[in-house]
Amino acid sequence: MSSDEEAPSQAISHASAQALTPPSLPARITQKTQDGPPIPSRPGPLHTLVNYDTVRVFWPAPQxxxxxxxxxxxxxxxDVIGRETTKHLNFLVKYLAPDSRYFIEVRAFNVSGYSAPSQATIKTGPDMTQPRNLRNPGRTFSETWLTWDKPDDASYLIDYEITCPGREPVRTTALEHIATGLTPEKGYLFKVQPRRPEGPVPALPASISVVTHDQVPPTRPQALKLTFLTPGNAMLNWRASQDNVGVTGYLVRRDGGAAIPVEGTSFAVTLMPEGLSDFEVRARDAAGNLSLAARWKDVMPPSKPTDLRAFYVTHNFAILDWTAATDNVAVISHQIYRDDELIHTIDSPDRYLRYLAQGLTSSTDYTFKIRALDAAGNFRDSDPLSLRTPGSDTTPPSTPGNFRASAITSSSAVLEWARSEDNVAVSGYQVYRPGTPFDTVGDPRYNATGLSGSTTYRFEVLAVDTAGNRSEPAVVEVTTLASNAPTSLVFNRLSNRVGTIQWAPPIESGGVTGYQLSRDGRFIREFSELHFMFNDLTAGTTYLFEVRAIRDGKYSDPASIRG
Structure with a gap:
């Protein structure tokens, strides 16, 4: 670099050069001694080779x-800051300050004295001891990777010292360093200082600021599951995600809507009338990294409705029944199709379903099917049922005779009657009881169960022919016996797994020594207390509980409740 070129900003200034050089020495006084050889003549013109911290000076004879x-x-x-001697016609001046202007004088001398000086001025170049291109190509929440290139002049280099406030210095001869044990989301200032073996001027360091950042996302939530709790309410659950620092929460989206922050691994869902939603769950950490999405979408259709039959057909209606479908979540309805046209929807969750198809035409072929539908819109159809209505007949059967009751207990009675007559044929009998749908039987006998003790019931029976004509009803009143079953049966569900059941003694409680408890027809235990706690219930499951009084080693009629 010539003396007229401008130095880069990182070069040492004149003030820095003054601070880094030794105190000046007194100027040389040239004086001949009285005795001795002549003083040497001035050396020839000076020539220089200038570097950033050295200059080699050359001069010609005289010797x-x-x-x-x-x-x-x-x-x-x-003012002189350095004085050296040599027998040669050149000399290397070392440890100059970069980017500084110097004067240089060379004198020849002998025992008689010193010649006049030959002079030159030079300007040192910019510093070449600083590491170049210090960078941070990789970082995580707790580590950073520093790399750099060698200085332009590495001739004096021993190694590099990496320092950072609050951390122990580290030395290395490599051109990289991985700093570990850092704190996430924190700023650090690292300095890389080349070390030189000697000289008053140290090498220039390079510095870089680094902010640690966690770029590793949590793992995807697993085992996403929707559990129905009560009608219209469900719970979305999943298995917790893992993270290299820590999961701070989850974001739940419903049907692609706005993200809802959730702290735990569950989310309460209110079901919409139009059906189930699609759900997306992502885990997040303190750095804002999001996991891959776990998605819940019900794509599994219900099972096929089975056992579809028409157990009673007339010229203008038919009674259909079938076994309800099941689903991985829930069946919300069964749809009845006649000749591929939807005619009715049943929302009942009952396991066994029945439908009265009216408005049929006599002597006509029909095809029925049942479609099970879940809340996500998935469906599956039953096998089709084909039937033909009989021809028109308007003459009803005769009224059943001798309608009577026998074997009356506190909860049941046997009803019997004489057969009816019809101009074509009697197809069956319909039995009515207030508050309940009719039952149809083929024989003149019906076992009425589920009655309450000490209660009067009015039963009606009608004969029906193959055309659907019905007779006038026969009527009988039945008063049940006083019940010997426990009374005031109550069930309380305390949580998904825990529930209590309690009751009072029978109205006639004399001789009662204990009670028998069963659940869904399976014996639980016998004891004398009037209450019991269950702790093994299953969420979303309805049970049938029955309690019988024990008297003289015999069991009473059951008191039952569902819950």
Whole structure:
């Protein structure tokens, strides 16, 4: 670099050069001694090879026993900061400050004295000891990777010292360093200082600021599941995600809507009338990284409705029944199709379903099917049922005769009657009881169950022919016996797994020594208490509980409740 070129901003200034050089020495006084050889003549013109911190000085003859080289800062002339001697016609001045202007003088001398000086001024180049291109190509929440290139002049280099406030210095001869044990989301200032073996001027360091950042997302939530709790309400659950630092929460989206923050691994869902939604769950950490999405969408259709039959057909209606379908979540309805046209929807969750198809035409072929539908819109059809209505018949059967009751207990009675007559044929009998749908039987006998003790019931029976004509009803009143079953049966569900059941003694409680408890027809235990707690219930399951009084080693009729 010539003396007229401008130095880069990182070069050492004149003030820095002054601070880094030794105190100046007194100027040389040339004086001949009285005795001795003549003082040598001035050395020839000086020639220089300048680097950033050295300069090699050359001069031509005349030959002299020795030469003295002095140098100092140009703006401090004639103050000398260095004085060296040599027998050669060149000399290397070392440890100069980069980007600084110096004067240099060379004198020949002998025992008689010193010649006049030959002079030159030079300007050192920019510093070449600083590591180049210090960078941070990789970082995580607790580590950072520093890399750099060698200085332009690495001739004096021993190694590099990496420092950071609050951390122990580290030395390395490599061109990289991985700093570990950092704190996430924190700023650090690292300095890379080349170390030189000697000299008053240290190498320039390079610095870089680094902010640690967690770029590793949590794992995807697993085992996403929707559980129905009560009608219209469900719970979305999943297995917790893992993270290299820590999961701070989850974001739940419903049908692609706005993200809802959730702290735990469950989310309460209110079901919409139009059906189930699609759900997306992502885990997040403190750095804002989001996991891959776990998605819940019900794509599994219900099972096929089975056992579809028409157990009673007339010229203008038919009674259909079937076994309800099941689903991985829930069946919300069964749809009845006649000749591929939807005619009715049943929302009942009952396991066994029945439908009265009216408005049929006599002597006509029909095809029925049942479609099970879940809340997500998935469906499956039953096998089709084909039937033909009989021809028109308007004459009803005769009224059943001798309608009577026998074997009356506190909860049941046997009803019997004489057969009816019809101009074509009697197809069956319909039995009515207030508050309940009719039952149809083929024989003149019906076992009425589920009655309450000490209660009067009015039963009606009608004969029906193959055309659907019905007779006038026969009527009988039945008063049940006083019940010997426990009374005031109550069930309380305390949680998904826990529930209590309690009751009172029978109205006639004399001789009662204990009670038998069963659930869904399976014996639980016998005891004398009037209550019991269950702790093994299953969420979303309805049970049938029955309690019988024990008297003289015999069991009473059951008191039952569902819950």
């Amino acid at each position: 002299s026993p020795q030469y003295e080289i002095t140098y100092g800062l140009e703006d401090k002339f004639p």
